[in-house]
Amino acid sequence: MIISIFFVLAGSIFYTILRPPKNTEKTEPHILYIKESTFVKGVEQNG
Amino acid sequence: MVSFQTSFMIAVFLLTISLIVWKPRGINETVPTTLAALLVLLVGIVPLSDIMEIINTVSGASITIISTIIMSIVLESVGFFKWVAYNLVKKAEGSGIKLYFYTLLLCYLTTLFFNNDGSILITTPIIIRIIKLLKLKPNQQLPYLLSGALIATAASAPIAVSNIANLIALKIVGLDLNTYVAMMFIPSMLGILTISFLLFIYYRKDIPKKIPSYSLQYRNWNQEKVLPEHPLSDHSMNGSLNIDWPTFRLCIVLVVLIRASFFTLTPFGIPLEVIAIAGAILLIAVRWFKQGKGSMDVFKKTPWHVLLFAFSMYVLVYGLHNVGISDLIVDMFKESMISDRFNTVMISGLLLTVLSNVLNNLPAVMIGTIAFVEMNLSIEMLQLAYLANILGSDIGALISPMGTLATLIWMFILRKNNINVTWGQYIKVTILVIPVGLFVSLFALYFWTEWLFF
Numbered sequence: 001m002i003i004s005i006f007f008v009l010a011g012s013i014f015y016t017i018l019r020p021p022k023n024t025e026k027t028e029p030h031i032l033y034i035k036e037s038t039f040v041k042g043v044e045q046n047g
Numbered sequence: 048m049v050s051f052q053t054s055f056m057i058a059v060f061l062l063t064i065s066l067i068v069w070k071p072r073g074i075n076e077t078v079p080t081t082l083a084a085l086l087v088l089l090v091g092i093v094p095l096s097d098i099m100e101i102i103n104t105v106s107g108a109s110i111t112i113i114s115t116i117i118m119s120i121v122l123e124s125v126g127f128f129k130w131v132a133y134n135l136v137k138k139a140e141g142s143g144i145k146l147y148f149y150t151l152l153l154c155y156l157t158t159l160f161f162n163n164d165g166s167i168l169i170t171t172p173i174i175i176r177i178i179k180l181l182k183l184k185p186n187q188q189l190p191y192l193l194s195g196a197l198i199a200t201a202a203s204a205p206i207a208v209s210n211i212a213n214l215i216a217l218k219i220v221g222l223d224l225n226t227y228v229a230m231m232f233i234p235s236m237l238g239i240l241t242i243s244f245l246l247f248i249y250y251r252k253d254i255p256k257k258i259p260s261y262s263l264q265y266r267n268w269n270q271e272k273v274l275p276e277h278p279l280s281d282h283s284m285n286g287s288l289n290i291d292w293p294t295f296r297l298c299i300v301l302v303v304l305i306r307a308s309f310f311t312l313t314p315f316g317i318p319l320e321v322i323a324i325a326g327a328i329l330l331i332a333v334r335w336f337k338q339g340k341g342s343m344d345v346f347k348k349t350p351w352h353v354l355l356f357a358f359s360m361y362v363l364v365y366g367l368h369n370v371g372i373s374d375l376i377v378d379m380f381k382e383s384m385i386s387d388r389f390n391t392v393m394i395s396g397l398l399l400t401v402l403s404n405v406l407n408n409l410p411a412v413m414i415g416t417i418a419f420v421e422m423n424l425s426i427e428m429l430q431l432a433y434l435a436n437i438l439g440s441d442i443g444a445l446i447s448p449m450g451t452l453a454t455l456i457w458m459f460i461l462r463k464n465n466i467n468v469t470w471g472q473y474i475k476v477t478i479l480v481i482p483v484g485l486f487v488s489l490f491a492l493y494f495w496t497e498w499l500f501f
Contacts, residue, residue, distance in 0.1 A: 003206075003225070003228055003307065003310045003311075004307045004310070004311060007303050007306050007307040008303060008307070010156060010159055010160075010303075011160075011299060011300075011302065011303035011306075013152065013156060014156045014157075014160060014299065015299050017131060017134060017135065017138075017149070017152065017153055017156070018127055018128070018130065018131060018134070018299070019130070019134070019295070
């Protein structure tokens with residue numbers, strides 16, 4: 001019983017780590033697009 | 048005077064282990080192990096009459112692990128792991144420290160729900176993706192890569208089903224899964240938490256305080272291809288992310304239920320491997336029902352050679368046993384172990400740590416378990432020795448990359464991605480961190496079992 005509760009808790013945490021970003025949930029199939037120039041700029045600024 | 052058979056067996060075994068570590072031309076570890084096992088059978092060190100017993104010992108554990116790997120392949124194909132790198136960076140909210148702990152959590156949970164070697168195969172490319180996305184400097188990369196690998200491997204100790212060696216030894220000593228967890232979960236978790244804490248202290252100056260946060264935009268799936276692929280992924284889906292939410296949710300619920308059912312159904316006499324096979328078939332069926340995909344891709348990607356590897360390795364261990372190596376262990380340690388539980392825990396844990404770091408933990412845990420059975424210990428002493436054995440082979444084995452197959456796979460993946468981590472760099476960290484974690488878990492095992500069970 002305790003182990004089942006543990007797995008449910010662990011599964012919930014695993015789910016939050018794995019789930020796609022919220023704003024893709026109710027839309028059509030998407031592709032994640034990273035705005036490369038903005039991202040690289042951010043890296044350079046932050047070291 | 049050492050007999051020819053003994054020298055021959057030791058030479059064949061050491062050569063096999065060297066080839067597994069060296070991997071000349073990238074050969075699969077099953078090749079040298081199988082050739083060596085054939086040689087040992089031909090020479091007669093392991094008689095053919097023992098084959099059925101060996102198959103009986105390793106088959107259940109191997110089938111369970113293969114089924115778990117099949118589950119992870121199915122889940123990957125429905126997009127389970129595609130978002131993780133981005134999710135972790137996003138959830139870290141610009142903090143390198145948060146990202147560090149999220150990474151450890153991911154590695155721990157992946158091992159908990161699958162197995163240690165599978166976890167390394169799944170999480171290492173994800174961590175590489177993260178450090179490449181963030182363009183971390185080499186000294187900033189190692190904390191994430193090494194800590195992730197260590198936690199992913201050590202995380203196979205708490206519940207027994209995440210490691211093939213644990214499962215094979217479990218069968219030999221006749222311990223059930225629920226008793227294993229009751230006795231082992233707390234001690235091994237204390238060890239894992241200690242290791243996580245010490246790794247953080249060790250790397251606190253290298254972990255970047257701030258990491259860049261980035262903006263995300265979404266495009267229709269048939270537009271530009273931008274996502275780097277996970278090695279397990281299906282290339283026909285390259286770049287597109289059809290998020291099938293009902294399937295995604297159903298699959299994660301099933302994974303949790305299948306894992307929990309290992310513990311709730313085995314007390315009713317249902318073999319572990321039957322539950323594991325049923326779980327794998329169920330996930331393939333769900334994918335077929337929801338997405339119309341057959342099982343051929345899963346069949347092709349499954350590392351079936353694991354079955355042969357486990358069998359061959361056990362033939363070699365049986366060979367070592369037959370030429371008297373386990374008797375040597377019995378003669379050296381029986382007296383000290385037979386009467387005192389504290390000695391039993393410490394000797395088993397430390398012996399397995401040494402053996403695993405020299406020979407690799409899969410054969411080490413098999414040799415150790417066979418030797419403990421030969422000692423004619425009482426059942427409670429035998430089970431205690433086995434549990435300490437597991438702590439030595441899952442946690443103590445992490446001192447050198449040689450210790451576990453998972454760390455050898457990890458180094459191989461890093462090399463393929465042009466990330467060079469030397470054995471020296473690895474051991475410099477683990478020699479400080481792992482022994483402390485090991486002693487914490489061994490002491491905890493002794494006190495926990497004294498308090499609750501004896």
